[in-house]
Amino acid sequence: MSTTPTTTTTEASVRSRYAAASQQAEAALCCPVEYAPDLLQNIPAEILEKDYGCGDPSPYVKPGDTVLDLGSGGGKLCYIAAQIVGTQGKVIGIDCNPPMLALARKYQEEMAQRLGFANTEFRSGMIQDLGLDLELLANELEALDATGTDRILQQRDIEHQLRTERPLIESNSVDCIVSNCVLNLVRNEDRQQLFREMFRVLKRGGRVAISDIVSDEPVPAALQADAHLWSGCISGAWQEGEFLNEFARAGFHGMNIVKYQAEPWQTVAGIEFRSMTVVAYKGKEGPCLERNQAVIYQGPFHAVEDDDGHRFERGVRTAVCDNLYQLLQQSPYANQFLPIPPRIEIPLAQARLCNCNGRIRLPRETKGSGYDLTQLIASEACCGGTDCC
Secondary structure: OOOOOOOOOHHHHHHHHHHHHOOOOOHHHOOOOOOOHHHHOOOOHHHHHOOOOOOOOHHHOOOOOEEEEEOOOOOHHHHHHHHHHOOOOEEEEEEOOHHHHHHHHHOHHHHHHHHOOOOEEEEEOEOOEOOOOHHHHHHHHHOOOOOHHHHHHHHHHHHHHHHHHOOOOOOOOEEEEEEEOOHHHOOHHHHHHHHHHHHHHEEEEEEEEEEEEEEOOOOOHHHHOOHHHHHOOOOOOEEHHHHHHHHHHHOOEEEEEEEEOOOOOEEEOOEEEEEEEEEEEOOOOOOOEEOOEEEEEOOOOOEEEOOOOOEEEEOOEEEEOHHHHHHOOOOOOOOOEEEEOOOOOOOHHHOEEOOOOOOEOOHHHHHOOOOOOOOOOOHHHHHOOOOOO
């Protein structure tokens, strides 16, 4: 009697490999990473030994933040973030691997005692589907009295109900999303949904700080089909430029490479794989309203262009809508643009829609066409009574 051979999928390989790594440390799953020593002192040795990552996104967490860690594993990054956000903040770890969740949860009470407060929880879910709580789904399915296709259809109904009424992560509820070498483990067909979900749960003005493995060249299909290389955070890597494009396609802005590993971590078939940390922001969405505002790009380049095609030449008053005007005064742009407000402010309720195309803003548009003030400053007031003027 013949049997049909089974093929290990990338998802199955990831589940089994990380389940094993929660029991026995596997050095091949991580790059050398330096974390703030004072933030590691309170974390149990077992978590530190069984942590797998390629970077440290924690410097981009702020006190009081609600933080979401995608692929939280044994909980190391969550417990680091918990110390940064403090008593006014909250940290949520998401992972779909039961042994890893068990390791993280094992030390929740102990960590609360060590820190003097409890602000961390761990939930079961797929990082590309932040609406579905897998533990709630499992409980519902245990009580389901159906078989065959009827069971499958009823499960779909239950999943929809859970996403709608009891979502794993609410929309617009998170200040900062962090992740450490996990996004590359998500299969290709789920990646656009992964980025959409990150965008959905993040608050307007929120940010993501993602450390992951990228490649200098596109990874060929033959390497991507290698489940062992995929589960080892290698063959699922994005080409470094394409990784940034994923954020832009999902609606993020201000993408910035804040750390780039000079020497490759691994090289396979001539392709270099290295760690990269990217920070990106949510908040550019909204109507373009004309309020006679302008900005001046300070340099040092002759000109720059944003992801929406707005061009800013150095030293030139560029017309912008109110949304873009406010955005360019925030991170990560604040030190690059000079805001030029109108002399007479146009109330938002009276502002009209405009085409924010980056044209030159004539000074008379900002000051008003009838502006004819003459104001001479006495030399004593300007120069303190010296002959410097």
